[in-house]
Amino acid sequence: MKSPDTLRPGEQLFALLLVCFAGYAFWESYGISGFKGLTTGGVMPMLASGVMLVTGGVILSDTLRKAAPLQSGPRGVIAYLFPLRVVLFTLLLSVYVAAIPSAGFLLSSGVLLFVAVWWLWQKGPVWALVISLVSIGVIHVLFRMVFQVVLPIGSLWR
Amino acid sequence: MIEALSYFATSWFDPYLLVLTALGTFAGIYIGAIPGLSVTMAASILISFTFKWEVNEALALIAGVYVGGVYGGARTAILLNIPGAPSAIATAIDGYPLAQKGLAGEAIGLSTVMSVMGGLIGVLALALAAPLIAEFAIKFTSRDYMLLGIIGILLVGTLSGESFAKGAFAGALGIMIGMIGLDPMTAETRFTFGSINLMGGIPFVVAMIGFFGVAEALVQLDHVSTTPIKQKVARIIPAWRDVHRYLALGLKSSGLGTVIGALPGTGGDIAALLAYDQAKRSTKDPEVPFGEGAKEGLIAPETANNAAVGGAFVPMLTLGIPGDAVTAIIIGALYIHGLKPGPLLLTDTPHLFWFIVGNLTLANLFLLVFGLTGIRIFTKVVECPRAILIPMIVVLSAVGAYAIQNNPVHITWALAFGVIGYVLKRYGFQVGPIILGVILGPMIDANYRRAMIGAQENVGTFVYDLISHPISLVLTCALVFMLITQLPFIKGARRSR
Incomplete structure (x- = not known):
């Protein structure tokens, strides 16, 4: 499945929210055991949220390259996402x-x-x-x- | 050998297992055929009811649903031009034009016989290949399992979604969900936010029901007003001449389907599309052009997607890595029953392996019987409106989520996951990698920590171990290769070529 060349309504905002969520998840993961060691309970959550942060950034940068959607603005987002x-x-x-x-x-x-x-x-x-x-x-x-x-x-x- | 045969025949001679397999296959055909219902959804809901059963009984029912469901999608693809399942997308291209020419019955008959042939070849490959792979996989260490888990999640993310980044994000999100609760090694709390309900973690079945069941129901609301088209069904049993004529193509597509199915993260949909493409390229003079009702275009995807079922069990049973979303759920079922899919499964519980092989064979035979009968009643049932199906899916999802631990909070979680899954789907994310992350996350975590403890918490030693042991080196190379091929400039170069 190829990604469409045009943005979906609200896609950019959604990508930004994903990055924020990933950042928060990383912060929470850090809070589990910090950088105390390489085998603590917080290492895998930090790695996973780190991956989310990086890929979230890639997804956001992809949306910046795409053309604007036909239906934009809050109405377009609501019509697309929350009919x-x-x-x-x-x-x-x-x-x-x-x-x-x-x-x-x-x-x-x-x-x-x-x-x-x-x-x-x-x-x-x-x-x-x-x-x-x-x-x-x-x-x-x-x-x-x-x-x-x-x-x-x-x-x-x- | 005699022992293996007796395990193989368990479900053939036990009346209860026989009935469950038949019931599963029969139900699977309808589940796969009715647009809006999917095998993955059905399997995830079924697990929540069957976890108290004997493992053989649960597997008999779920394997039947799987085999029947992969085939069932073709029927609506032929009759209504609506693939009941993603694996039947290619079937609709030539199946529906055949139906429009008044050959719906013949197309269904031919697709049934060829599906069964593909299914049996896939099972044969499973029986022959799995013991060999398992014998080799016994040499795997913790770091190899960690690498396999990561590769499995990334493969699903790479192959099933719009972009690698979205697949990897979804997989990592799944791992995060899988980490919720008490850390099994240190009893530290992870993402519990002080909630007692979250201390025990989120059962993956609840996540599965939410992401596959509820999310799909919400997506289907878009198509609630679609009215199905009615078709005339005449002769069903295919002519021997046709079966004989397309036997070579069927065998070729079966081989392709089995191999594709065995690659973690692929499954019947990709197998079917590749087989269709292969048939189109290799058929010199089709009687009817492809896309206008070529029987080759019907046979190739149908044989391949059913062959992929047996193939998908190979990595699942030998390495503990699912071949597709349904085998990911079956892994969950095995975990629930205290079994660990992987190389030791075949040595510690050979009866289970041979039972699965025998049961899949039996399900394929039932498929032949049910596939060639009752088509007229079937055409009435698949016309069931989505307006009735959608609320039913939600209620079944609620029962499923509740039944895991008799906890009403799980219904709320399933619905919340459903809404999240719906939003993610609308923005081109696949939910398969999330589920794989939830299931494989704890396994990756435990194996990573074991491997790191083995390396005395020294990153240099850990990396050295990854490249100095042959199996680890191959897996590391595969992982690095996967990552490199997804780099934007490499992808751009491949596309321009």
Whole structure:
């Protein structure tokens, strides 16, 4: 796979953030055991973060040679990286993860499936309900009964 | 020899293992075929459910999924012009035009027979080559394992991504993730930020589920409205004349696929593309031009990608270095079961090696059966909309992440890795090197420190050891060669040539 000649929206900023992250990772790695010896626990993290720092610099310098993207500015970045569908779906996932400890796995997953299928498939709530109920049934039989995975019950039901 | 044969036949005569292999192969065909689902994703989720099982049972299921999945991608490539897996990208070039001419059934039949042939040749190569390589690899020392680990990560980064820098960055990021937790040698904390949850480290399966499962689900949101095209499927069993006619090409592509598959970091996708290119160059007078429905263009990639499966197991079982992303996950499965893939695996647990060889052979035979039947039902199933698949992938990923240690925090981590993986993918990073870094990072760390202790913490002695021992020297040269060939002026010179 060859790198495209034009920048992707926000690619330069992203490369800069990678370098900053690598620098921070190197600093944290140094904090583990400093330069006390060559076999301490911090040596490999320092080497790895050092590689990240160098390659991050190379990635950043590559972006400086590329042509500007067609869609630039914050709007272009948001449209490319965080389209509304991705943002909403990620928010839905965050709510799902937050709900599991209290509502339990099956109820949370059922609601996630219902909402997501209704929204993404756009065939109406009845189809979404049928699909989510069948899926939850299959997941329960397969994972709880066959694979014997103990799924979180949820504090509300205890 | 008799012992080896009995291990080979374990899954053939144990009804439970037989069913698991069949089930895995059958499921693999659908997983590989349904765009949006991938074998890597399925294997990473499966590990989280099968880690309590007997190792043979887990391997039977995962190997079946692997063999079926590599083949399954071809079906949607032929029927819908959407490769179900990267290894089927080349298949679509001539497979879909064949389907448009009303020859979808014949194309599927021919690709099935040739895939099985390629798969069996790959397994044969595994059975013959692995013991020889393992015997040699016993001589490897700590520094050699360290070098092998680094080479493995860099190879995946070099071959699968947009640029070497991105691959190396991803690999190093994976190593950093693998370092999180208590240092096994000194019990120092590394990147725990005072969190008790991070003290035990991040299970690599959680990272795998996040980077492969959740990230892929987010990427697929872009294609949620794509509607599949419907095809007519007629005759499926291929004509003997065709099989006989393309046998030589199949054998050649199988050989190529096995070799490419055995190179760490390559896998079926590269094998298929190279085989397609090779077939295009070597076929003088194709009945139909390439790109317009040439059967050669269908057979070459299909044989090669299935042959690459057996090839990918060679470095995985003998050196502990995965041939591709799926074998990287299988390494994880072996670690979970207390086994260490590498040269000692073949001497300490030969039953496991021969079991894998026998099981892969069996999976290929099941592939023949399932590949030539049930295609009409199959065409209905692959039309499953992504709008249903994406939420299902997320829920399965959540179960998988939770099941590792019954810890709900792992679900949060998997989702966080998913979002990070999604952003990285959008900017041309591959997640394969990250996973390899997570898995191989601790191994590289431990071996580096052992080698350095052996050199009495003297950098000069350490470097001298790297160039004064034949195996280390070869590996060091390979690593240096890899790095030099990625220098901008060398790459520029190669491109202009």
